[in-house]
Amino acid sequence: MEDQSFNRNPDGINQHKLRSDTEVQKTIDKHPSWTKADFIGRGKLNPDEKNALLTRTEVDRKNLVFGHVGKRRRPLKDIYKLSTKENILRFENKEINEDTFRKNALSKSYRDKVSISQRKKNEKLRYKNLTEEQLEEKRERNKNYISNLSGKKLEKLKASESNRQKKRWANMSEAQKEIKREGDRIYQKRKAEMKRKERLKNAKN
Structure with missing residues:
Protein backbone atom coordinates (compact mmCIF):
# COMPACT_ATOMS: atom_id res chain seq x y z
CA MET A 1 0.00 0.00 0.00
CA GLU A 2 1.34 3.45 -1.03
CA ASP A 3 2.47 5.74 1.77
CA GLN A 4 0.15 8.80 1.70
CA SER A 5 2.65 10.96 3.61
CA PHE A 6 5.40 10.46 1.01
CA ASN A 7 6.74 13.81 -0.36
CA ARG A 8 8.11 13.59 -3.90
CA ASN A 9 9.67 17.07 -3.72
CA PRO A 10 11.05 17.58 -0.18
CA ASP A 11 13.27 20.51 -1.24
CA GLY A 12 10.38 22.40 -2.86
CA ILE A 13 12.19 22.82 -6.18
CA ASN A 14 10.27 24.76 -8.91
CA GLN A 15 7.27 25.28 -6.65
CA HIS A 16 5.43 28.61 -7.03
CA LYS A 17 5.71 30.93 -4.05
CA LEU A 18 2.63 33.06 -3.40
CA ARG A 19 3.22 36.80 -3.28
CA SER A 20 1.81 38.72 -0.36
CA ASP A 21 -0.91 41.38 -0.79
CA THR A 22 1.72 44.04 -0.09
CA GLU A 23 3.93 42.83 -2.95
CA VAL A 24 0.98 42.63 -5.35
CA GLN A 25 -0.22 46.11 -4.33
CA LYS A 26 3.25 47.56 -5.08
CA THR A 27 2.99 46.16 -8.62
CA ILE A 28 -0.49 47.67 -9.01
CA ASP A 29 0.67 51.09 -7.78
CA LYS A 30 3.31 51.22 -10.52
CA HIS A 31 0.53 51.21 -13.16
CA PRO A 32 -2.31 53.43 -11.85
CA SER A 33 -4.09 53.59 -15.22
CA TRP A 34 -4.27 49.80 -15.67
CA THR A 35 -7.35 47.68 -15.11
CA LYS A 36 -7.42 44.10 -13.84
CA ALA A 37 -7.55 42.92 -17.45
CA ASP A 38 -4.33 44.82 -18.22
CA PHE A 39 -2.47 43.18 -15.34
CA ILE A 40 -3.32 39.67 -16.56
CA GLY A 41 -2.46 40.55 -20.18
CA ARG A 42 -5.98 40.85 -21.59
CA GLY A 43 -6.59 44.61 -21.56
CA LYS A 44 -6.22 47.47 -24.03
CA LEU A 45 -3.00 48.77 -22.46
CA ASN A 46 -1.48 45.32 -22.11
CA PRO A 47 -3.11 42.88 -24.56
CA ASP A 48 -0.40 40.17 -24.53
CA GLU A 49 -0.68 37.49 -21.84
CA LYS A 50 3.08 36.92 -22.11
CA ASN A 51 3.53 40.35 -20.51
CA ALA A 52 1.09 39.70 -17.66
CA LEU A 53 2.33 41.05 -14.32
CA LEU A 54 -0.24 39.32 -12.12
CA THR A 55 -2.29 36.14 -12.16
CA ARG A 56 -6.07 35.84 -12.16
CA THR A 57 -6.14 34.72 -8.51
CA GLU A 58 -3.91 37.64 -7.50
CA VAL A 59 -6.08 40.36 -9.10
CA ASP A 60 -9.20 38.83 -7.51
CA ARG A 61 -7.96 39.32 -3.95
CA LYS A 62 -10.33 41.47 -1.91
CA ASN A 63 -7.79 43.74 -0.17
CA LEU A 64 -6.25 45.20 -3.35
CA VAL A 65 -6.90 48.73 -4.61
CA PHE A 66 -6.69 49.40 -8.38
CA GLY A 67 -6.13 52.81 -9.91
CA HIS A 68 -8.74 52.15 -12.61
CA VAL A 69 -11.84 49.99 -12.15
CA GLY A 70 -14.47 49.08 -14.73
CA LYS A 71 -14.74 49.97 -18.40
CA ARG A 72 -12.22 52.53 -19.62
CA ARG A 73 -13.87 55.73 -20.87
CA ARG A 74 -12.98 57.25 -24.21
CA PRO A 75 -11.08 60.55 -24.17
CA LEU A 76 -13.40 63.55 -24.37
CA LYS A 77 -11.78 64.71 -27.64
CA ASP A 78 -12.96 61.46 -29.29
CA ILE A 79 -16.50 62.07 -28.01
CA TYR A 80 -16.44 65.51 -29.65
CA LYS A 81 -15.64 63.86 -33.00
CA LEU A 82 -18.68 61.57 -32.68
CA SER A 83 -21.09 64.32 -31.57
CA THR A 84 -23.43 66.57 -33.52
CA LYS A 85 -23.02 70.36 -33.39
CA GLU A 86 -26.25 70.61 -31.39
CA ASN A 87 -25.03 68.10 -28.80
CA ILE A 88 -21.67 69.90 -28.44
CA LEU A 89 -23.43 73.24 -28.03
CA ARG A 90 -25.76 71.89 -25.34
CA PHE A 91 -22.81 70.38 -23.46
CA GLU A 92 -20.71 73.56 -23.62
CA ASN A 93 -23.71 75.63 -22.48
CA LYS A 94 -24.08 73.19 -19.53
CA GLU A 95 -27.60 72.19 -20.59
CA ILE A 96 -26.51 68.53 -20.31
CA ASN A 97 -23.84 66.88 -18.15
CA GLU A 98 -20.84 64.88 -19.41
CA ASP A 99 -22.52 61.48 -19.00
CA THR A 100 -25.46 62.55 -21.18
CA PHE A 101 -23.05 64.12 -23.68
CA ARG A 102 -21.13 60.84 -23.98
CA LYS A 103 -24.31 58.77 -24.19
CA ASN A 104 -25.75 60.92 -27.02
CA ALA A 105 -22.49 60.77 -28.98
CA LEU A 106 -22.16 56.99 -28.68
CA SER A 107 -25.82 56.50 -29.64
CA LYS A 108 -25.19 58.58 -32.79
CA SER A 109 -22.09 56.53 -33.65
CA TYR A 110 -24.14 53.30 -33.39
CA ARG A 111 -26.91 54.76 -35.60
CA ASP A 112 -24.36 55.85 -38.21
CA LYS A 113 -23.16 52.24 -38.56
CA VAL A 114 -26.68 50.98 -39.37
CA SER A 115 -27.51 50.66 -43.09
CA ILE A 116 -30.00 53.13 -44.64
CA SER A 117 -32.57 50.39 -45.32
CA GLN A 118 -32.39 49.09 -41.74
CA ARG A 119 -32.58 52.66 -40.42
CA LYS A 120 -35.80 53.25 -42.37
CA LYS A 121 -37.30 50.03 -40.98
CA ASN A 122 -36.38 51.08 -37.43
CA GLU A 123 -37.89 54.54 -37.94
CA LYS A 124 -41.15 53.08 -39.31
CA LEU A 125 -41.41 50.71 -36.36
CA ARG A 126 -40.67 53.51 -33.89
CA TYR A 127 -43.19 55.83 -35.57
CA LYS A 128 -45.85 53.11 -35.52
CA ASN A 129 -45.54 52.72 -31.74
CA LEU A 130 -45.78 56.45 -30.90
CA THR A 131 -48.77 57.76 -28.93
CA GLU A 132 -50.85 60.68 -30.25
CA GLU A 133 -49.10 63.02 -27.81
CA GLN A 134 -45.67 61.83 -28.97
CA LEU A 135 -46.74 62.24 -32.62
CA GLU A 136 -47.77 65.83 -31.96
CA GLU A 137 -44.42 66.55 -30.29
CA LYS A 138 -42.63 65.00 -33.27
CA ARG A 139 -44.60 67.16 -35.72
CA GLU A 140 -43.67 70.24 -33.71
CA ARG A 141 -39.98 69.27 -33.73
CA ASN A 142 -40.11 68.73 -37.50
CA LYS A 143 -41.69 72.18 -38.00
CA ASN A 144 -39.00 73.83 -35.90
CA TYR A 145 -36.27 71.95 -37.74
CA ILE A 146 -37.58 73.00 -41.18
CA SER A 147 -38.13 76.62 -40.10
CA ASN A 148 -34.47 76.84 -39.07
CA LEU A 149 -33.18 75.56 -42.42
CA SER A 150 -31.95 77.92 -45.11
CA GLY A 151 -30.06 77.96 -48.40
CA LYS A 152 -28.96 74.66 -49.94
CA LYS A 153 -30.23 72.53 -47.08
CA LEU A 154 -33.77 73.87 -47.51
CA GLU A 155 -33.65 73.45 -51.30
CA LYS A 156 -32.38 69.89 -50.90
CA LEU A 157 -35.18 69.06 -48.45
CA LYS A 158 -37.84 70.52 -50.77
CA ALA A 159 -36.49 68.57 -53.77
CA SER A 160 -36.35 65.35 -51.72
CA GLU A 161 -39.91 65.84 -50.45
CA SER A 162 -41.16 66.61 -53.96
CA ASN A 163 -39.64 63.39 -55.36
CA ARG A 164 -41.07 61.39 -52.45
CA GLN A 165 -44.55 62.84 -53.07
CA LYS A 166 -44.36 61.97 -56.80
CA LYS A 167 -43.36 58.36 -56.08
CA ARG A 168 -46.07 58.01 -53.43
CA TRP A 169 -48.72 59.44 -55.78
CA ALA A 170 -47.63 57.16 -58.68
CA ASN A 171 -48.06 54.05 -56.50
CA MET A 172 -51.52 54.99 -55.17
CA SER A 173 -54.75 53.40 -56.31
CA GLU A 174 -57.62 55.66 -57.47
Missing part, protein backbone atom coordinates in the same frame (compact mmCIF):
# COMPACT_ATOMS: atom_id res chain seq x y z
CA ALA A 175 -59.42 55.11 -54.16
CA GLN A 176 -56.33 56.16 -52.19
CA LYS A 177 -55.89 59.22 -54.41
CA GLU A 178 -59.46 60.32 -53.73
CA ILE A 179 -58.95 59.92 -49.97
CA LYS A 180 -55.80 62.06 -50.22
CA ARG A 181 -57.57 64.74 -52.26
CA GLU A 182 -60.32 64.91 -49.64
CA GLY A 183 -57.73 65.15 -46.88
CA ASP A 184 -55.94 67.95 -48.73
CA ARG A 185 -59.20 69.87 -49.12
CA ILE A 186 -59.92 69.58 -45.39
CA TYR A 187 -56.37 70.69 -44.63
CA GLN A 188 -56.65 73.73 -46.93
CA LYS A 189 -59.96 74.75 -45.34
CA ARG A 190 -58.46 74.44 -41.86
CA LYS A 191 -55.42 76.43 -42.95
CA ALA A 192 -57.59 79.17 -44.46
CA GLU A 193 -59.67 79.35 -41.27
CA MET A 194 -56.54 79.70 -39.14
CA LYS A 195 -55.30 82.56 -41.34
CA ARG A 196 -58.69 84.29 -41.10
CA LYS A 197 -58.64 84.08 -37.29
CA GLU A 198 -55.09 85.42 -37.27
CA ARG A 199 -56.13 88.42 -39.42
CA LEU A 200 -59.07 89.17 -37.13
CA LYS A 201 -56.84 88.95 -34.06
CA ASN A 202 -54.28 91.33 -35.59
CA ALA A 203 -57.04 93.75 -36.64
CA LYS A 204 -58.35 93.97 -33.06
CA ASN A 205 -54.87 94.70 -31.75
